[in-house]
Amino acid sequence: MSYGNALRHEVRSGNITPLIGVFDMFSASVAASHYDGLFVSGFGFAASHYGLPDIGFIAWPDMVNFVQRLRLAFPRHHLLVDIDDGYVDPEVACHVVEHLEQIGASGIVLEDQKRPRRCGHVDGKQILPLEEYLEKLNLVLETREDLLVVARTDATEETEILRRAEALAATDADVLLVDGVRSIERIRKVRAVIGDKPLLFNQIAGGKSPRLSLSELQDLGVNVAMYSTPCLFAAQTAMDQAMLELRAQDGRLPEIKDGDVGVAASLALLEENISRHHPSHSREPLAV
Known part of the structure; x- marks a missing residue:
């Protein structure tokens, strides 16, 4: 089974899938001894590799090289990779997806932000027109073979969140993420409009989203629980x-x-x- 299909099977297994954010090889070594799924966090990578905030400094070859080292060290773990906005251009996004799939990434997260981008749990985010994001997302979906794709929206106004969630659920993306979702009630509303599309919830210490346990998230219909920065903040x-x-x-x-x-x-x-x-x-x- 390919890495993408293995993660896809896990997500649809009926049990919630936790993915732990890592920022370097050592943090991945610690997380991998406790969990089967790792998330290559853009926040953590920008901090560890550049010493800079997660506002668009990451160069895609650096991220690809890091994921390659991770896959060599952790051949049996799920690796979900944050590729931000696909590094601006749809063509670049597709090129990166090809590289990541070839080196064994399990999946990627593609957001609908425009530059200058921001962490999903801080103020000041700007989003692309929905049609422009859908064009990029669909090109990525056509490019991937088995790679799992998470479609992410950073919309903050409720009507726009639900409009985009419904549109993203209608694509061939495997999983949907509304980042920075601010309440349990909004999680319920997103769940209601996306049908049976798997839903990912991302929480970060001090972020916008409520702190919820795995059992609480599963009761809300969440399929994947992503923890972006526990290793980084603990370190x-x-x-x-x-x-x-x-x-x-x-x-x-x-x-x-x-x-x-x-x-x-x-x-x-x-x-x-x-x-x-x-x-x-x-x-x-x-x-x-």
Whole structure:
């Protein structure tokens, strides 16, 4: 089964599918030890690869190279990739889709924003005319072979959200996402207008959307739960705290206690990647 069809089967299985946002190979290693599905977050990639906010700086070859490394390290995980607006032009979007499918991406998310784009959970978003987005989306759908395609709208006004949701549900897109949806009631309304089209809900700490559990989302008719930035925000919190403690202790490293990560625990996590990539290759743990 292709990667796209494997994710498509999972989405339509009747159970909600969680996808965890990752921003580099190490965060992916942590997330992959807990979940079967990874989301290549544009927010996280812009932060980790460029040190910049997610407002359109990502160059598509950088994203493709990152996804290729992920697929080599995690051959059995679902990989859903954020390609923003398809890097502006429909032709570029299709070219990127061809590359991603060839290197083993499971699916992509294509949004209807226009430049300058914004994270889906911040103010100031502007959207393309619906007809212009549909033209780009349909070209991508014609280009892909088995790749799963998530059609995303960043509309914020309720009437426009429902108009676009209905139009996107009528396409051959596999899944629909309304990003930054602000209430449970709006989720219900979107679910009602899109028929049996699978629905994705994206939540981000401090974002516009309500914090909901997987069981709550499944009761609302959501098929996919995407978490864009849990690894990134946890890393920032932990690193900031570690630097404060190091300064407070005059540069003395803290004693390793049970549950803390030191050299051995970190190496053990990374050795799992060797096992995933070369399952028949037996290795003794590295001595520390």
